[in-house]
Amino acid sequence: MNYIWDFDGTLYDTYPIMLKALMKTFKEFGIKKNEATVYRKIKEESIRQMIIDWQLPVPDFDKHYHAHELIDNKASYPFEEAKETLKKLQEKDGQHFILTHRTVDSTWNLLKRDALDSLIVSIIGSDSNYPRKPDPSAINYFIEEYHLDPQKTVMIGDRKLDIEAGNNAGVQTVFFDVDYFKQDIKATYFINNLKEMVQIF
Numbered sequence: 001m002n003y004i005w006d007f008d009g010t011l012y013d014t015y016p017i018m019l020k021a022l023m024k025t026f027k028e029f030g031i032k033k034n035e036a037t038v039y040r041k042i043k044e045e046s047i048r049q050m051i052i053d054w055q056l057p058v059p060d061f062d063k064h065y066h067a068h069e070l071i072d073n074k075a076s077y078p079f080e081e082a083k084e085t086l087k088k089l090q091e092k093d094g095q096h097f098i099l100t101h102r103t104v105d106s107t108w109n110l111l112k113r114d115a116l117d118s119l120i121v122s123i124i125g126s127d128s129n130y131p132r133k134p135d136p137s138a139i140n141y142f143i144e145e146y147h148l149d150p151q152k153t154v155m156i157g158d159r160k161l162d163i164e165a166g167n168n169a170g171v172q173t174v175f176f177d178v179d180y181f182k183q184d185i186k187a188t189y190f191i192n193n194l195k196e197m198v199q200i201f
Helices: 015-028 035-044 047-053 060-075 082-091 104-113 137-145 160-169 196-200
Strands: 002-005 095-099 122-124 153-157 172-176 189-191
Touching: 002 137, 015 035, 015 060, 035 047, 047 060, 082 095, 082 196, 095 137, 104 122, 122 137, 137 153, 137 160, 153 160, 160 172, 189 196
Parallel strands: 002 095, 002 153, 095 122, 153 172, 172 189
Antiparallel strands: none
């Protein structure tokens, strides 16, 4: 099997850092927002969509947010089961790819720090010049470049847009549901813990 992973909130538990950076930014701009509301917005959609929908000052808000997130980024770590899950799936002849909205280098840096980089074949990030998810272009690139069989390829993510990207590319999908927000998600499989991947595949 071929596994295309989302990064934030799927392999790495980065949302606490992202949320902390966002709340600092809101405070700087004198904007009052409820933390739980912000979290749900960015989990169900994205930070970019939040900025658009809430008409936040662009590009200043985004710049301030990323500056805070970069400082605290070192405190982001993989989910407890991530390394073991990646290794066990690789032992079953699985290949791992990452499709993320963060930059390629920042993703590799975290993976290298945590000794996960050797488990990953390739990464497509925000600086790879592909349309953002749910557009399937990046997944299609992985399929074409690495000669992947779509029927033996799966997109794993914690947000609706990850699943829609996989569906749009015609691959299997796994929704990593850690929040139980009861969204209308049309995934092939649903998991609440990464180790369930080994049971499915």
